[in-house]
Amino acid sequence: MTDVKTPVPEATDAPAAKPERPIAWPLGIAGVVLLVVGSFLSWSYDGQILNDLSINFYPGGLQILTLIGAVLSLVLLLAEKGPMTRLGAWLDATLGIRTLGAGLSLYMVLILVAIGTESDGLINVNPGGYISLVGALLIAVSGWLLPLRQLRDMSEARLPGGIEILTIAVLMAAVLFAAAYALGLQDAWSFILCLVFIAVIATALFRTGTMTFVSHVGQRHKKVLTLAAFVVAFLFPFTQNGSDANMSIANQVLIFGATAMGLNIVVGLAGLLDLGYIAFLGAGSYTAAVLSNSAFATVGWKPPFLVVMLVGAAVSATLGLIIGTPTLRVSGDYLAIVTLGFGEIFRFSMGNLDGNNGPNLTNGPNGIPGIPDLQIGGFNFGDEHSLAGIELGRFSNYYFLLLILIGFVILVFARLNNSRIGRGWVAIREDEKAAEAMGVNVFGLKILAFAVGAFLAGLAGTIKAHQDAAVSPDQYQFIESAFLLAAIVLGGMGTIAGVLLGATILKLLPEKLRFFSEYRLLMFGLLLVLMMRFRPEGLVASRRRQLEFHEEDEELAVEVEEQRLAVGEAQ
Structure with missing residues (x-):
């Protein structure tokens, strides 16, 4: 060197x-x-x-x-x-x-x-x-x-x-x-x-x-x-010997990671605390379900899947605009309470659209089962395929599709983060009043953060519906929003690698530690407490966040280094 x-x-x-x-x-x-x-x-x-x-x-x-x-x-x-x-x-x-x-x-x-x-x-x-x-x-x-x-x-x-x-x-x-x-x-x-x-x-x-x-x-x-x-x-997938169990976990990690990247725009860049974000993933999933060829689907229109993805993402983005326009005039704890309420409203609404309490759109609490596997052109995602002599099953097929999706999500996040819009979001997160005084369109950028984040979650939801082969209201509870937020805090707000790492940890460990079923939430809580104590900026944090959380530590390190040099010179 x-x-x-x-x-x-x-x-x-x-x-x-x-x-x-x-x-x-x-x-x-x-x-x-x-x-x-x-x-x-x-x-x-x-x-x-x-x-x-x-x-x-x-x-x-x-x-x-x-x-x-x-x-x-x-x-x-x-x-x-x-x-x-x-x-x-x-x-x-x-x-x-x-x-x-x-x-x-x-x-x-x-x-x-x-x-x-x-x-x-x-x-x-x-x-x-x-x-x-x-x-x-x-x-x-x-x-x-x-x-x-x-x-x-x-x-x-x-x-x-x-x-x-x-x-x-x-x-x-x-x-x-x-x-x-x-x-x-x-x-x-x-x-x-x-x-x-x-x-x-x-x-x-x-x-x-x-x-x-x-x-x-x-x-x-x-x-x-x-x-x-x-x-x-x-x-x-080529290292898993055709294991559907492991590939199913990997797919859940990718869906969770793509959704968390969308929330990272809202929380990590714009600094808006959203506790009902899982509703946007659910909106994309339900849109794909009602437009699928399932026998329980209630909409007669059956467009190609690429169109379904855009429609599902647009529905989620629209919900983001609907919830954002009246609620973003509040901030802090009040915004968290409002978004939490929105997530619960979405879940109960999906349970009530059963033809009795409302229009028959989602089949109520039973959800929409029997969603068929995707078929794009002549490629059926439910069939096994062989590549280089290695058998790739159903979940491996969806894995490659999700890999393309998360690549697109990362590209969108990186471009926005390095753009003028991203700098505006960071300015709002650091000091909203100062940003507004400098001419930043605070309300417009907040709305945009909600809409873009919801759009990305909706894209992930459309694929999730077909991979899971069913959607139901109980899949989109508050605890899922809490885990998404925890993935961002654990990995490092505003970063790409950190959020993906946090999503991997929080989705992988519960699946592999099912024998600790009674203590998984306890272990999760202890993990967050330890993180907040020893590394509050996250596992993979940006330099800005490290300086924010460890400014006193930096000063102490400089003092210690100066003392060590002084002792060395004296010796």
Whole structure:
């Protein structure tokens, strides 16, 4: 890596915050060796537990993950003191070793607990499990004994263009592997342990500064990163071996993500709190249902699906205008209450349009079942198709269609965000009175935000109706609007990657953690509380949001850095 500005002294020349203990580095190497040796030995006496970890010299899935953690720990140790010290001048290897050591120790403890819980106790844990645990603990101790060092600014790190593009490709391949492996796990404990491991690795990469470098690489190669992300998404169905269950979850994630992107315009850009947004998704779904060939459809007009999509989106946008025009004169809590009421009015209205309490349009509480699969030209989305010798079922067909939809939604959001309209929305969100004083058409832009957001949700709803093969009022309850809003807050308001990540987490985890059916909402609430405490700007936040939430932290970091430099000069 080379510098583009004034060279900064090497990390090894910077004064250490505390004296280096000679035993720290060998202790870490010993931990890595024990972790590798233990992973090749049997962990469990019972082969039916955790997808069989009972065979010596034949690592199972969770043991392979441990080996990955060991390799990453070794790389950081060699960057701290060894042949890779040039890399250690940029990466915070010490923090990474500490994180990996603590995280892998927790991971191993949970594995031993899982083996003991699923069998007759810890007596069924074989020596390999304990050896790996000791190895993880030694890595953690080594990390705490190693000193912190002065590092270079990762924003100045550069690699040849081809290697940077290769870095993006490797990262996207790792994401595809992790998603395919995690979704393929049917055992509850195995899935939880896989999530813990992914969280440990991700945290370590962030703390070393690796993800900062990747972020700058992504900024320099935006088109390559976008293309790589869509290639990974396109290849995902080919990793599922025709699993309809996993593809159904993936489709729900895409629908949820596309809808959340529409709400992101209203909440993330314009700063308008909408608690009834699920109604716009429902309007698109009901429009597609009544215009379908279902035996329960009540409208005789059966246009092509592309027309149905436009009609459904237009109906949703119209509802956005209807609800927005009288209610956007209020703000804050009052706007939230009004939009919440609109969502409930929509749900009850769909239940009352049954021919008794109103016109027979939606078949009342029974909804409209029997919606046939889409057929565009000669392609029927309900049939299985083969591509490159791999069978793609019904849900895979809808997945590709939803992938096109979410690409369009992202394009619309990005263009609006970078336009004059987007800057006007941000100005309204920051200070409505100041924006109005500067000549921004506050009311018009608010109405536009509601209409565009509703339009995008309506598009997603038209596809959802055919994929689910039925619509009913109970699909569009308030809790769904709350989850959409939570996805934006969790991922990062006003961002694209953050909202998609938040939508994935909030849609994937409840599906895979059904054995926690009684505690899922409790876990969800705890997750939000922890997010608000430790990262209120979201998982993937814009620089503006980070400065808003952590201005005091930034000032404190500067003061601490100045104190460290002063202490170093004194020494």
